[in-house]
Amino acid sequence: MDFTYDDEQTALRDAVRGLVGKAYSDYENRRRAVADDPGFDEKLWTQLAEMGVLGLPFSEDDGGVGAGPVEIGIVCRELGRVLAPEPYLSAVVLAGGLVAAVGTAEQRSDVLGALAAGESVLALAHHEPGARWTPSASGVTATQAGDGWTLSGVKDAVPHGARADVLVVSAALPDGGTGLFLVDPSTSSGTVQREGYPLPDGTRAARVALDGATATPLGEAGRDVEASIATVLDIARVMAANEALGMLQTQLKATTEYLTSRKQFGVTLNTFQALTFRAADMYTSLELAHSMVDWATMVVAAGDPVAVADAAARVGLQVSRAGRHIGQEAIQLHGGIAMTAEYAVGNYTSHLTVLDHLLGDGGHHRRTLEGSVFEHESVEPLG
Amino acid sequence: MDFTYDDEQTALRDAVRGLVGKAYSDYENRRRAVADDPGFDEKLWTQLAEMGVLGLPFSEDDGGVGAGPVEIGIVCRELGRVLAPEPYLSAVVLAGGLVAAVGTAEQRSDVLGALAAGESVLALAHHEPGARWTPSASGVTATQAGDGWTLSGVKDAVPHGARADVLVVSAALPDGGTGLFLVDPSTSSGTVQREGYPLPDGTRAARVALDGATATPLGEAGRDVEASIATVLDIARVMAANEALGMLQTQLKATTEYLTSRKQFGVTLNTFQALTFRAADMYTSLELAHSMVDWATMVVAAGDPVAVADAAARVGLQVSRAGRHIGQEAIQLHGGIAMTAEYAVGNYTSHLTVLDHLLGDGGHHRRTLEGSVFEHESVEPLG
Amino acid sequence: MQLALSEEDRAFQQEMRTFFTTEVDESIRRSVAEGRELTEDQIRESMQTLNKAGLAVPHWPEEWGGRGWSELRRHIWHEEMQAACVPVPLAFNASMIGPVIAQFGSQEQKERFLPKTANLDIWWSQGFSEPDAGSDLASLRTTAVRDGDDWIVNGQKTWTTLGQYGDWIFTLVRTDPEVKKQAGISMLLIDMSSEGVEVRPIELIDGGYEVNEVWFEDVRVPGENLVGEVNSGWTQAKFLLGNERVGVAPVGQTKRVLARAKELARDVIDGDPAFKARVVDLENELLALELTALRVAAHSAGAEPHPASSVLKLKGTELQQAVSELVVDLGGPATLGSGADDGTADWFRRSVPIYLNLRKASIYGGSNEVQRQIISRTILGL
């Protein structure tokens, strides 16, 4: 059991921190980046590609770097620290992760190669109106027509779905189960209607209405890949927790700095013990979440999907709680200024709230864990 | 809608406050009272009888005073303020309440008359091992033998059950349902084995093992009175909430007095804002609970059993929460001294904890309320 | 003690309910029900409808449109209004400056301002907060300097809610920089169309623009626009902020949102006992809060406010925030949706901005820390 980074991991962290810090340490840059479509900085995306960060999880054969979950977690955490709006989680971890898990060798090489090179943005079109964090699809159905396949139905809340060059779309298969398909909106015949809109954190999502849209099966045609979707969602939950952790670290730091500099009634706010004790409680939440995030990341690295599902729910629950506690207190301890869009700290809370509901919130994860509460005597991280 | 006492109610409050205050304003007296059996002050019990307090809820025909729930609530609140260990809730509200609700005119006059006069202590033997706040009985069964009845089975956690002169015992009837019986341990043939023991708050309870114990049906023989038991339990929940409110008022007062007098690091504790803000939160809990207790008491006075059941659950939930919050914080804000038996404030928390689990705790009440959550659009106290 | 309303109060309640559900424009009420932002016109129209029926400023002196109601009736009026999704009268007019002018204003000021204030012919903005003051209101820096009969005002106000619609603004300004900070403050009424007044919108984290900065650069204000005596502004501010606490617990509105959530998310609530438990907890806390408001209302007739009134803002905003958080959780992934599918989807789409917006509730209007300070000092003597 070891919670420390090795030298290469530390170097990766410093490199990513340097790059995204340059881009977004002035918060005004982040505001500008989300002000217009596509809601992120294409130049920074290219730089991330050049640094090898976009290909980090994928094998060298697929045009990637062949790094592991710890490294992906490092990237997500650094992006979180500066509230970077780039679609790393959606394009690389979710959509890319599914292409890597399910795609043929050729698809992996083509699609992931272009993703890693920064030439193509992927998006996962999975959520359907009325669904609640399920790994299956039912509102979009796949139909085999001759040699090819078409998709019909509606996907909603597709992160960066309007900007994406390639959509990875889940769909109910004719013989049951859920399949995955690649849809290139620029070449697909049939209807692929994409309506982009901003989420409450300034990033973009889209409604994607498909009507007889031609699509390429990802991997073996007609194969039920719900289990792969479930596992990639779980991995993404852990990576989202890494991102959230970076955000919470920034929020606590901003709050303590504010408390030591802002004056009211003639003294700095850290004179008021009621406030400093609440900051101490934020720290406690943060450190507990931190331990859980590190642990869950290591569980992903160890690779057992059952353990990953459990760890994803556990870290999801812990970070959801910590995110609400710290995100709400950061605003309250700042006061009015944190309500404004031009001041960073409140916008972290906006993104935390979005992230909390993207892949399953604390209540959802707790409900999952309730199902297994009698399967163990106690929870033993050391076995 | 009126939350104020009239002159008579105020006079009653002052009279009870005077009497019990004289007895217990020195906390050492309360410690002495619970040190030996029967765990309360028989002299004070007699004085309460002389003041008319023990007969307050019963009609004049039954030897009582014919007062209403508001007056009973006043008494319970005053007893709570000084942590009086006298068996008012168990003997008068619970056991007496059931005799009044179910007994024949003769029984009412005999049993309640003696109770009101302070000549006879009643106890309700209702809880059975393994049961969880149900109005029915199953572990003790009633059998008809010739003209008479006998009871067999075990009751547990019978408040003041070893001291009581008359037991009101619930039992499963031969034809189904739950009946009530009077058992006089001194005259009953068969076995009535009573083992008294102290509860964590110093008051007394008993295990009562019955084996062919002769018993007199309360009211009409063989009649199922589960509904009456349920309603009397609900009324007792509201009265227990009144008692708890009195206790919480004392705890907050003790805490604020301690904070303004106790010195640490050269200053009084109220210099520490983190502590004073927590006291403010205690006040908020207290006042919300107070409003709810007054309201529930008025609902009891209005008399509709369905509304009483709802109000009992609502006030039970609110006061359970407030009791834990204030009871725990009162100890924490005092520090070590509140852990000692000779200092009053921690013992209030002991009794609050016992009271919370006597008739149903917050979680139990919440579960009850969950059942009706879709039966109303919103909760409207003004209709 | 008496649970039921008197027959007269019951009739009054019915009268209010009938009026609000039949006489106030249906489209306005639908906007409120669906949690949409109201337009300026909707707010003006609704208050004018109320004022016409004598229901806009019932707590003012009767001479100026007040009704002499008991506190209980005011409470009923307020709750029924919210239950019917009728926008409450604009607080800046009805609860803030109106009572101040009625109490401290000259006869000329009363005649000039009160009728138009009650009818929202003048839309008032509040000019108290400043960027560097925060909860320490009295450290304000905006100055007013005598120039003949006039005052010349310079400085900056902030957090001016709905200032973009404002016709006039009531301000606290420093008229004597030499004395202890509370002692050198006056209250000035300023026409927002005066030269030198500039309103700049502030974007909030929910993406909306409901608050503003208001800048004053050599703004000339006639001396007759001073309320009360020079340097007595702190007295009027305290009076105003004291009024602000009455009816400040947004019980009715919060109950309405919770009821709507139950209606729109019944399946989700039924599918997860944790949601049902949260609903029960919140309904119970809201009941306790409403009963506390009633207890306080019944007590305050004429006398000092009941000490428990301080908990209304504190707990009221906590519950308002908790309900908004519940709504977000009920929506779950739908909160990130386009809202294109139906009204329910759209309601949940708006839930995150509302949740974020309501973080302000525990900061503005006397932060919850200030409320705790009031409770611990004034009530508990700590």
Added chain:
Amino acid sequence: MQLALSEEDRAFQQEMRTFFTTEVDESIRRSVAEGRELTEDQIRESMQTLNKAGLAVPHWPEEWGGRGWSELRRHIWHEEMQAACVPVPLAFNASMIGPVIAQFGSQEQKERFLPKTANLDIWWSQGFSEPDAGSDLASLRTTAVRDGDDWIVNGQKTWTTLGQYGDWIFTLVRTDPEVKKQAGISMLLIDMSSEGVEVRPIELIDGGYEVNEVWFEDVRVPGENLVGEVNSGWTQAKFLLGNERVGVAPVGQTKRVLARAKELARDVIDGDPAFKARVVDLENELLALELTALRVAAHSAGAEPHPASSVLKLKGTELQQAVSELVVDLGGPATLGSGADDGTADWFRRSVPIYLNLRKASIYGGSNEVQRQIISRTILGL
């Protein structure tokens, strides 16, 4: 980063597990499992069993019985011990005075005291707290005045846990009343059978007598019993209290109680989803706490303690209290029962006293307010 234990650490874990579950007296372990109070003899016997196997004081210098283990191994040792219901070595001996004597004591003191301390042949009591000091430890008033080579001690200590079994007591006494309060304090070791020492039990709200007052009236203490230099006691106290925070989060024990609750109240938990949710929440928080302890342990090798170590006591005691509250609620009316029916009934009968007793956990040993102060000042720089 690495999830799994190394092969060697895994073998070590197995070795500990085997020892604790087979070599420590079964009846003692059963008492711990059932949450009963241990007798003096059980505590002595258990520690002596550990000491014989070199498992009582592994963190001491190797010369005096330490094992030179990594922090991770100490953590494993500590967790496995608790999981097996083995009483942890008496803190006063193993964690408090032992390390202080090893660090500051003379060679004579080390030889005289350390072996008997490790083997619980001497039962140490702690004499730090005083009635009027509370969290402000340094304001202590017990005095020691020179008389030839000896010291004459007068004063009163309180909250002396298990003082009724104590052979010796380590005390902080004021040896120089003239200087700043921390500067005039010394540490004295006092034989509790000395004339003038009186132990008076204090009844707690749970009805038990685990703490005591210890009175000193003209107690003569040989000069050789002073630890370190005169007036250097505050240094030793800080060292001792710093040690006290290591392993202070009672994770293993709390997990054991929660596991037992699940076992004994499975039907109750299954019957009410709110209980299941509480169990999940607590298991998750305990996991986060244990992982934090591991993170801290892995980090602390030799260096300054990891800043996150301050959260261990704070959160550890909160969870310990929360689990005890859950147990009471699972018991429900059974908590008021006679306990006469079976072991489960008896377990729940004892749950309220345990819950009440554990209210102390957030007060003693550096209250949670002191912990928050440490975090906000030392870690956050506030």
